[in-house]
Amino acid sequence: MAIVVCLEEILKQRGMTSKELCARIGITEANLSILRSGKAKGVRFSTINKICWHLQCDVGDILKFDGNLEVEDE
Secondary structure (H helix, E strand, C coil): CCEEECHHHHHHHHCCCHHHHHHHHCCCHHHHHHHHHCCCCCCCHHHHHHHHHHHCCCHHHHEEECCCCCCCCC
16 A cells, blocks of 8 residues: 555654553554555545544644555555
8 A cells, every 4th residue: 555654663762652542542453453554445534634633743743655655545
């Protein structure tokens, strides 16, 4: 997938665990794991908004486009 999720780096920079972020934004650790791994087929804007709010970052800090990666067909 050409979209790369960079949550690990931001969590480390903020000194926050995945478990803590999940508790703050109200999603399961399993769902955050799917998002972090890049295996999510979609994500709600409200979830992105909560992640950015609690990590005090921009969308571009957690989601990157890598034009060198192959785009998967649905």
